[in-house]
Amino acid sequence: MALRDIKPTRSELIGLKKRIALSERGYKILKMKRDGLILEFFKILAQAKDSRGELNRKYEQAVEKMAIANTVEGAIGVKAAAFSVAEVPSISLRSKNIMGVVVPEIESSKVRKSLTDRGYGVLGTTSVIDDTAVAFEELVEAIIQSAEIETTMKKLIDEIESTKRRVNALEFKVIPELTEARDFIKMRLDEMEREELFRLKKIKARSVA
C-alpha cells in the first residue's frame, strides 16, 4: 500500500486500527494453527515411517515369493494361477478433519482371503502359489494403509505450507504496512492539528493588532 494513496482522515485511521487488530488476531490464530499442524504432522510422520518400512518389507517378501513361484511353477504356472483372480479389492473413501484439513479415511474390502476363496482350486495348485498369494494380499493391505497415511501427510504438509505463507505475509507484509499507514495518518493528523492551531494563533494576533 503506497503512502501517497492514503487519505489522512480520522475515519481512515479508525478503519486502519480495526484492520490492524483483525490482522493481529488472525496472525495469532494462524500461528497457533501452524504449530498445531506441525505437531499433528510429526505424529503422522512416525506412523508414515513405520508404514513405509512395513511396505518395503512386504514388497521385498512378495517379490521373493514371486521369484520362488516362478522358479517352481514357471511363468506359465504362475500366469495360469493368476488368471483365477478376477476380483479387484474395492476401496471406499471417507473423510475426517484434522484442524480444518480434510484428510481421507480409506476402507477397503477384505484383501486377505482364505485358500478356498482365492479363485483357484486346491487340487490343481501347489503351496508356492498360496505363499505368493498371501504375500501379495499382505502387500496390497499395506499399500492401502500406507496410502491413507501418506495422503494425510501430504495434505498436512500442503496446509502447513500455506498457513506458514499466510503467517509470514501477515507478520512481514500486512501488519507492518498497516502500522506504517496508521503512523503516517497519525503524523499527518497531528501536523494538520498543529497547522490549524498555528493558523488560529496568527488570526488572533492579527485581529488583536
Added chain:
Amino acid sequence: MAQAMSGPAPYIYVCTRTRVRKAKLLPPEEYARMLNMSIHEITRFIEETEYKKEIDELGTSFSGIDLIETALSWNLAKEYQNILDITPGTLKVFIKAYLRHWDIQNILTLLRGKMQGLRPGKIKEVLIPAGSLDRVFLDRLLMEETPERVAETLKGTDLYHIVNREISRAVEAGTFSHMENELYKEFYAGLLDIARAGLKGGSQFLSFIQLDIDITNIRNLFRLRADQFVENIRSMMIPGGSFSVDELQQMYVIKDQNEFIETLQKRMTVKPVQEALEAMKGARSGHEIDVGLTRSQLEQMERMSKINPFSVHPILVYLERKRYEVVNLRAIARGKESNLSADRIRACLVI
C-alpha cells in the same frame, strides 16, 4: 515298425523304449553344474541336449528365459504325445487317462482367460498341449468368445459333462475353483474306474494312482492346515486313496503338527513317504513339504517300477521323471533370472 499287440510283448516293447528314454534324462550332477552357469550358458547347454529342436524352432520368436521355458513345455508336450503314439492296447488306455490332467489344466486356463477377456494369443502362451486335447482343438477353443461357448465346444470330450454342469455356477460366482476341484476329483475317479475295470495291468495302475491320490491329499492337508480358514475340507479331498475322506477330515482338526505327522506315519506304510514325513517334524515351509513329498513319491514310484519292470509303472515313472526334468531345468533358469542363490534354487529342485 512292427509291434506285437497282445501278450507280454507290448509291455516289454514300451517299457524298454521308455527305459532308454529315461536313461537319456539329465543326471543330478548336471543340475549342480548348471547352477554355476548364466542364462545364456544354460540356453546353450539345453540346446545341446534333447531340447535342441524346440530351441532352434522357437529361437526366432522368443529369447532368454521365455525361450527356455517355452521350449521345455513344447518338448514335454511332444514327448508325451510320442509316448502315447508308441504305447499300444490297454497301456495306451492307462497312459491316455493319466495324461488327462493336462487337459484339465489347459481347459481351466482357457476358461479363466476367457472370463477375464484376455486375448487368445496371451492365453495360448500358457497352454501345454500334453494331454489328449491337441493344439488344433485348443486353437479352436481359443477362438471362442465366452467361457460358455468354450464349454459348448468341449461337447464330445471327457471333460464336457463336468464343465457343462459347473459352467453357469462358475460364471455367476466369477470363480472356477469349485469346477477345478470337481474336474480333478472326476479325473481321479475315472483313473480308479479304469484301474478296476479288469484290464490287464490294472492292479499296478491302481497302486500307482492310489499313491498319487495319497500324496495329493497329504500335500493339500498340510496346505489347508497352514491356512486354517475352513472347517470342512471334505470337498477338497480326493476319495479312493489309503485314507477315507472322513479320516482326512479327522486328521485335519488335529492341533499339534507333530501329532498330525505321527498319525499320517502310522497309516502310510510306504517307506519313502514315512521317511519324508519324519523329516517334516518341526517348523518347515509349505514349499519344502511339497518338495519332500514329491521326492518321496518319485522314490516310491521308482521302487514300484523295479518290482514290476514290465508293467505300466516304468512308463509312468518316465512320464513323471521327464516332467520333473522340465521342472528342474525351468527352476534353474528362472531362479538364475530372479537372482536367487544357488542354495535356494537347489532346494526347489526335485532330484
